[in-house]
Amino acid sequence: MRKLLIIGIGAGDPDHLTVQAIKALNRADVVFLPDKGEEKAALRHLREEICARFIEKPYRTVTIETPQRAAAGSDYRGVVVDWHARIAALYARRFTEDLAEGQCGALLVWGDPALYDSTLRIVERVRAGGLAIDWEVIPGISSVQALAARHKIALNRIGEPVLITTGRKLAGGFPAGQDSVVVMLDGEQTFARIPAEDLEIYWGAYLGTAEEILIAGRLADVAGEIEAARSQARERHGWIMDIYLLRRRPAATEA
Structure with a gap:
């Protein structure tokens, strides 16, 4: 066989x-x-x-x-x-x-x-x-793991779940009841079209390669920077693979 x-x-x-x-x-x-x-x-x-x-x-x-x-x-x-x-x-x-x-x-x-x-x-x-x-x-190391490692963060907050979804699903809005959401396969930059006031983003493209790009911060502050970087990189390379974590901003700093 x-x-x-x-x-x-x-x-x-x-x-x-x-x-x-x-x-x-x-x-x-x-x-x-x-x-x-x-x-x-x-x-x-x-x-x-x-x-x-x-x-x-x-x-x-x-x-x-x-x-x-x-x-x-x-x-x-x-x-x-x-x-x-x-x-x-x-x-x-x-x-x-x-x-x-x-x-x-x-x-x-x-x-x-x-x-x-x-x-x-x-x-x-x-x-x-x-x-x-x-x-x-x-099995292999996923882009989800690579994203967290490159930003030096844990994917979940203490005792909280992580949702992994797609840009197509995120278009309906940030999922109710969720704290941390990893978004894959988002060719439409959906992060820029949802309410951003209480969210932070950890974004990465071409993870693990010489062309890697990392941007993080309050979504309201960096969404435009990510859009510009993504557009320029796609034009330069002809393709792009990116992923990001959206997370609600904490009311207080965790211990």
């Missing part, structure tokens, strides 16, 4: 790889590299750098050209399901043609495969489509 390793590689720094991830890479005969076009070539190059740095045995790389997701419109879930189906068809073809019976393949996933990443769902589709393949998941 074919074997597939789904390996979390961290938020951008090759040093984020765990010992478990490095050992998994060295089990792979074939590394499958998703390709999202020239605009995001840096993401592919980092995966190639990780392979060259950590794999100590002969291996092959196979590029999988990833299709663009259609504009979501009102049917967001339907668009995503269709997109996953198209990617799964490409993966199934590549796994069938480029991974022989008894061989081990690897997919390198940004951050952690379990957190706001579709690879696990897509591989489930491949298996449901009839391709016999065993698989294993190796």
Whole structure:
């Protein structure tokens, strides 16, 4: 049977790889590299750098050209399901043609495969489509962890929960009853469109890379600075990956 390793590689720094991830890479005969076009070539190059740095045995790389997701419109879930189906068809073809019976393949996933990443769902589709393949998941350092580490903060206040959500959900307003909210996948800079008086923000882009940007402060004071920095960085690089923590300002300093 074919074997597939789904390996979390961290938020951008090759040093984020765990010992478990490095050992998994060295089990792979074939590394499958998703390709999202020239605009995001840096993401592919980092995966190639990780392979060259950590794999100590002969291996092959196979590029999988990833299709663009259609504009979501009102049917967001339907668009995503269709997109996953198209990617799964490409993966199934590549796994069938480029991974022989008894061989081990690897997919390198940004951050952690379990957190706001579709690879696990897509591989489930491949298996449901009839391709016999065993698989294993190796966790990685997520951008959530990297954000907290780079800002030197704890994600939660004492005894309080943390909500992890998306910009699409935040557009409805800061969640009632929540103290700390981590926001991912926000291409619309939603933080700038919600009431800001009692919130502080810890924002980061390109975490773990040489292009890393960090900004923190009262949301009302720094929202414009973040918008400008984000716009300039996206224009310069052609893409951006960012994340932020929103937190209600405390009434009094914690002990």
